[in-house]
Amino acid sequence: MKSLDIWNRTYSRAFLDDLPHRWQRRAFLRATVKTATVIALAPLVSSLPGCSDQRSTSPPLSQAPWPTLAAVQEILLPHDAFGPGAADIRATPYLHALLQTSDFDPEERQFILDGAHRLDDICQEQHQRAFLMLDPALRDPLLRDLAESRVGDRWLGALLTYILEAMLGDPVYGGNPNGIGWRWLEHTPGFPRPSKGLFHA
Amino acid sequence: MTDHYDVCIIGSGAGGGPVALTLAQAGYRVLVLEKGPWLKTSDYFKDEIACCRRSTYTPNLRDERHVIEEREGKNWKAQSTYDSGWDFWNGNVVGGSTNFMSGFFFRLKPQDFQLRSEFGPIKNANVADWPISYSQLEPYYTQVETEVGISGRVVAHPFAEPRSTAEFPYPPTAEHLLSRVFDHACEQLKLHAIPTPRAVLSRPVDERRACEYAGYCGSYGCATGAKGSARVALLDRAIKTGQCEIRPHAQVQRLISDDSGRVTAAEYVDTVNNIQRVRAKIFVVACQAVETARLLLLSTGPKHPQGLGNRYQQVGKNLIFSAGGSGRGEFEYADFSTDQAQALKQIGPFVNRSLQEWYFINEKQLGGKRKGGTIDFLLRHPNPISRAVGLRRDDNDELIWGQALKQRLKNEFTRAQYLDYEVFCDWLPTDDCFVSLDSAVKDKWGKPVAKIRLNSHPQDVIIGTYLSNQAKTVLTAMGAKNISGSASTSPPQNLMAGGCRFGTDPKSSVLDSDCRMHNATNLFVTDGSFMPTGGSVPFTWTIYANAFRVAEIIKHQL
Ligand SMILES: Cc1cc2nc3c(=O)[nH]c(=O)nc-3n(C[C@H](O)[C@H](O)[C@H](O)COP(=O)(O)OP(=O)(O)OC[C@H]3O[C@@H](n4cnc5c(N)ncnc54)[C@H](O)[C@@H]3O)c2cc1C
Ligand code: SF4
Numbered sequence: 001m002k003s004l005d006i007w008n009r010t011y012s013r014a015f016l017d018d019l020p021h022r023w024q025r026r027a028f029l030r031a032t033v034k035t036a037t038v039i040a041l042a043p044l045v046s047s048l049p050g051c052s053d054q055r056s057t058s059p060p061l062s063q064a065p066w067p068t069l070a071a072v073q074e075i076l077l078p079h080d081a082f083g084p085g086a087a088d089i090r091a092t093p094y095l096h097a098l099l100q101t102s103d104f105d106p107e108e109r110q111f112i113l114d115g116a117h118r119l120d121d122i123c124q125e126q127h128q129r130a131f132l133m134l135d136p137a138l139r140d141p142l143l144r145d146l147a148e149s150r151v152g153d154r155w156l157g158a159l160l161t162y163i164l165e166a167m168l169g170d171p172v173y174g175g176n177p178n179g180i181g182w183r184w185l186e187h188t189p190g191f192p193r194p195s196k197g198l199f200h201a
Numbered sequence: 202m203t204d205h206y207d208v209c210i211i212g213s214g215a216g217g218g219p220v221a222l223t224l225a226q227a228g229y230r231v232l233v234l235e236k237g238p239w240l241k242t243s244d245y246f247k248d249e250i251a252c253c254r255r256s257t258y259t260p261n262l263r264d265e266r267h268v269i270e271e272r273e274g275k276n277w278k279a280q281s282t283y284d285s286g287w288d289f290w291n292g293n294v295v296g297g298s299t300n301f302m303s304g305f306f307f308r309l310k311p312q313d314f315q316l317r318s319e320f321g322p323i324k325n326a327n328v329a330d331w332p333i334s335y336s337q338l339e340p341y342y343t344q345v346e347t348e349v350g351i352s353g354r355v356v357a358h359p360f361a362e363p364r365s366t367a368e369f370p371y372p373p374t375a376e377h378l379l380s381r382v383f384d385h386a387c388e389q390l391k392l393h394a395i396p397t398p399r400a401v402l403s404r405p406v407d408e409r410r411a412c413e414y415a416g417y418c419g420s421y422g423c424a425t426g427a428k429g430s431a432r433v434a435l436l437d438r439a440i441k442t443g444q445c446e447i448r449p450h451a452q453v454q455r456l457i458s459d460d461s462g463r464v465t466a467a468e469y470v471d472t473v474n475n476i477q478r479v480r481a482k483i484f485v486v487a488c489q490a491v492e493t494a495r496l497l498l499l500s501t502g503p504k505h506p507q508g509l510g511n512r513y514q515q516v517g518k519n520l521i522f523s524a525g526g527s528g529r530g531e532f533e534y535a536d537f538s539t540d541q542a543q544a545l546k547q548i549g550p551f552v553n554r555s556l557q558e559w560y561f562i563n564e565k566q567l568g569g570k571r572k573g574g575t576i577d578f579l580l581r582h583p584n585p586i587s588r589a590v591g592l593r594r595d596d597n598d599e600l601i602w603g604q605a606l607k608q609r610l611k612n613e614f615t616r617a618q619y620l621d622y623e624v625f626c627d628w629l630p631t632d633d634c635f636v637s638l639d640s641a642v643k644d645k646w647g648k649p650v651a652k653i654r655l656n657s658h659p660q661d662v663i664i665g666t667y668l669s670n671q672a673k674t675v676l677t678a679m680g681a682k683n684i685s686g687s688a689s690t691s692p693p694q695n696l697m698a699g700g701c702r703f704g705t706d707p708k709s710s711v712l713d714s715d716c717r718m719h720n721a722t723n724l725f726v727t728d729g730s731f732m733p734t735g736g737s738v739p740f741t742w743t744i745y746a747n748a749f750r751v752a753e754i755i756k757h758q759l
Contacts, residue, residue, distance in 0.1 A: 075602070147599075188583075194251065195246070
């Protein structure tokens, strides 16, 4: 487990301790807003996909680490007869667009992208091949092992959060095409819906 | 320093709006300085990502944070809100947090103005009587009903407060099937179901449309103008008089005072980070409790070496919240007919029911006569992302994914309707709940941020638990399943008040009974900061009413 140890050590305990907030876990636990919101107006990043200058801050979708991230997302939310998977809800383009926004916390962006490379390192160490080359049946167990570590837990937790945002956020943000996530969960969205996926003051 | 106004108001929310409208209508020149942008009704959408997943309507915590101090054993542990994610900003745009409130509106009771006389002192709590009585505020509560627009239906109940009018000016908003189920259960339990008054228009007035029941109200800006935000209900009208100017993106950093102690100017940073000054005869601070205390503490002057009005170290002290707790019950669709299930699933119409049966309690188990509180019942907030994100970890905090997560999501979203309750009781003021300036952490302009020490009094939880249990009994009688709920020692950061008490003794209060600063006679504070105690309800109706009252006082002083 050398690669995992190195990964764990790359990020200070304080950084990882902060992560639950950055991905809202602690915010969710601590939120005590009353009167019809049990969620806090907690920040994640301060701007929205698309509202920044389109600086290319991560590689294009076709290049590493995106195919690996897409494969991990599909394990976290698999397509099956029961309901849509990560690809169906466009989880990868959603995350890609989100990470492009100039206001997205740079450390968090790095943490998410870097995680895919670390996963490959771990996979090399254990199975002598990249994650994308790994037998699909072995992928989920590898992630379950990973989740036992602090850093892996935080990384997967972040990916899950953004999958759920892609699934249930307004389609203007690039996920949830034609409201597929809403329909699957029989959810009625509010109105009026946003006409553009960003917010200009 | 070219401008000269009669009144300069800092902060455009519940505390600022009534003053701006009243004085502009009276023909005075009014300037409102607001740190956030000026968004209009057409800028608001039902967009969970914008409203609730990003700091869209509040500052980025990287740039502007608070420091929270909580007890850890015998010590106090400080953590910035950027690190904890526990955001204490509530809405920083023209109209302030009122844009995002749900508008569950309650008056205080006459006894709330005399808590110390009525219930005696409480150990380790700084309970104080108000320097004014309910009857002095009553006309302004009534004024808010028409000026802001409150819908509701008056019913008789044991602790109903006196009213000078028979009915609300607007009929109740549309109701959900569960309102009827609730009424039926209350009849059986011999309780008095109260239709919760709402700062939501049930019929249109001028440019404000009636509520369109989109189902996403609290936390969302209103796209119809039905919600009684200070912006649509008051400031838009103030602008129409031609006497009021609103300057958005104006972060006031300091009030400047002269040798006599009077405030002469407000200093703010504009959009391009230039420092600007404005002069006025009278200044009104209404930045919400925490930021009001911070601004005063930052505003030192020759007569105010420790901050404006802080001669006796009272600024920021006795910060309060609305104590209580919350809970939930489930109504499984399978237990109802197809038609009923369909009605249950409906989101849009409100449940709008509350109970004040236990506003005052006399129970042996609680030690006799005690102040209780209010229970509000409401449909669970529909925000799907926040609900789903909460499901990605199990009770042991382990991540869940794959099939198991999908099953959980499907089950959570499609099996049942959820009825929530929220308990409101007094957050007793104590020496350990206050605002000060942090000595190390600064905002992006280099000014010290507010440090908030938090402490809840043990009695708050005892009362909260008592009320929470009553709420569960009602849910049980309604046929709800999987009932859960508890009292909380964590404050709801969106319901804050206190910090600049009004009172008669300058040694123990910051403001006089007119909400004028004791030793700076042209400075008023009109947000919730003036409240020595908060009542067992959310505060906003009271903040609005008091601001209308103070506006009349300012009118006479001008
Ligand atoms: C989600 C949510 C739900 C709520 N539901 C209810 C409810 O159902 N019932 C109820 O009674 N209350 C409710 N509230 C609470 C209600 O919104 C507040 O009590 C009320 O708005 C407080 O009024 P205020 O004037 O103190 O602050 P605000 O209305 O927030 O106004 C303060 C303004 O001052 C500005 N400001 C701050 N600092 C500066 C500065 N230095 N310079 C310039 N401007 C500054 C802020 O940007 C803000 O616009 C809710 C609040 C939220 C967030
Ligand atoms: S239209 Fe009605 S439900 Fe929607 S935000 Fe406005 S007041 Fe709330």
